[in-house]
Amino acid sequence: MPEDRNPGESGRTASGMLRRVTGRAGGFLLPDSRAGRTLVVGSFVDALGTGMFMSSATLYFVGVVGIAADRIAWASTLAGALALLAPVPLGRLADRFGPGRFYMVLLILRGLGYACYAFTTQFAPYLVLTMALTALDRASTPIQQAVVTVAVDGNDGTRTMASIRAVRNIGFTVGILLAGGVFAADSRPAFTALFLGNGLSFLVIAFTVRLALSRVAGQGARPPESAAGTELGASPVPSGGVRSPFRDGWFMLFTLANGILSLYDTVLLVLLPVWVMQYTDIPSAVVPLLMVVNTVLTVGLQIVIARHVDEPATAVRFLVVSGVLLAVSCGFFALAQGTTNTVLAVAMVLVATVVLTVAENLQSVAAWELSAVLAPKAARARYLGAFSLAFTGQKVIGPSLLVIALLPAGLLAWPLLATAFGCAAAVSGTSARRALAARVGQPPAVLPSPVAESPVEQT
Structure with missing residues (x-):
């Protein structure tokens, strides 16, 4: 016969378990x-x-x-x-x-x-x-x-x-x-x-x-700026100031390629609902469930992936892999459109959504790391603003490009989109490596993370 518990003791035990669970959740989600x-x-x-x-x-x-x-x-x-x-x-x-x-x-x-x-x-x-x-x-x-x-x-x-x-x-x-x-x-x-x-x-x-x-x-733990007033390992800022990001060729090519990879956002939010309703026999009620799968996976994947980005070279590899996975997801979408079995089609769309979500999170984490590395300290907000144009641009152009121009191609739409993702992955990897080399004249593997050298801003 089990031993009777004191109600107060049970309450304290439950409270302690709750604190441990929330503490672990906070430790996972928070930096x-x-x-x-x-x-x-x-x-x-x-x-x-x-x-x-x-x-x-x-x-x-x-x-x-x-x-x-x-x-x-x-x-x-x-x-x-x-x-x-x-x-x-x-x-x-x-x-x-x-x-x-x-x-x-x-x-x-x-x-x-x-x-x-x-x-x-x-x-x-x-x-x-x-x-x-x-x-x-x-x-x-x-x-x-x-x-x-x-x-x-x-x-x-x-x-x-x-x-x-x-x-x-x-x-x-x-x-x-x-x-x-x-x-x-x-x-x-x-x-x-x-x-x-x-x-x-x-x-x-x-x-x-x-x-x-x-x-x-208040911590005052950051290393001081060098005599040139620049980040450790970075090229000195010219006396005339930092050039416009739009004149930085490799950076802008890297930005454009990432804009194409960022089309995953339009695929998920715009193309997928239209495609399910007009080009497949999949029940429309599946679409909200796919959105939930994407949201739930994103909460965890963002943190897990970010823990493994410890240098720019890793971010470049993640970026290339994201493009490959986006192309793979297109293959599963094509299989779903090509089958007449509704259950199989739903399964293929679910797999495609999971693969796309993994690619989305790899791309976003890698893009944060690389865009910050490539932005000179003296013009960081300006460079990051230019880099953000790729994502906002695809929000403007993407719906018309994918829904109006691409979807009417039928099954051919998916290999075309997969090719675009594959090419963007190759270009983003190459341009990122070239831009990294031009940024500090060092191989990407030995570049420091920019946030490790930024001086403390007094506000």
Whole structure:
């Protein structure tokens, strides 16, 4: 007969088990450095507010305010096109004033802008707000990466970026679920509170950035800058300044190739649903399940892969492998389209989604590492802004290219797309090696991670 337990003792045991489980989960998801963990917490708050806003804004402005749906869509398209190049000039300002300080200014401006949606009742101010905020949003991502390179030591920078992406997936999902309460309330004050809360969240994020950078400054553990004022091992910055990233041939070729690899995003979010509904006998209900598989795998894979990127040479190999896997996923999509057995088709699509997800995470982690290495310290935000154009560009061009031009080719579409991925993998690997060699005149295997040599930014 089992021994009776004291209820208080059982409660303490359960509480201890919960702390151990959450501690292990936090240890897996969060980076090692305190500054990195602080930035990840801020990113979770960001994603939480963004998930709530994105899932409710269109419903509010169409169903409550009364703006026509086609005008909302037109505003989004126009804002996206006009904001495409915003990361480059804003990145230049970030390099001039310091990425940490400038990023906090962007966060405050974004917070004010998103809060203003609560008081917007006409299309004209909605359009102005959408255009301004889209430009600020586009510029914030590469500048955030520049902040990470300043705030986080060593290879933990790539781990921090992976953690940020992982917790963003979680925060965005939680935000969408919380927005369901606003839908249920179906009242204007509830939407107003949501928009104001999203605006306030940016102030919280700005505080976490300030806290992370102040912790790094207080540690004073970074190696000082060399006499030339450059990173250890990097070429001295010319007296006339750093050249534009658009004049850096190998870097731009590397950027273009990564833009093609980044088409995995359009394949998953745009091409896959259309293809399932119009070109296969697979039930449409499978599509949301595939999205869940991708999201869940991404949360874990980002962290695991980032732990193994300890030098640029490894990142180059991961980048090439990602292109090969993307081509392989196209093969499984073709098999699914070619079979008349629905169960087999669903199985092939599931395998294709898993392979594509692995490739997606390999590519994103490798791209973070290499783009940071290749960006000169004096122009890091500007270079990262230029590099981000590849991903945002495929979001603009990708849907038309893949759905309108490629899908009508039938089964031939998949080998064509696989060839594009394979070529992009080869070009990205070659251009990255050449750009790395030109960057510091050393083989990629011995290049230091840029975040290990960045001086502490005083904010």
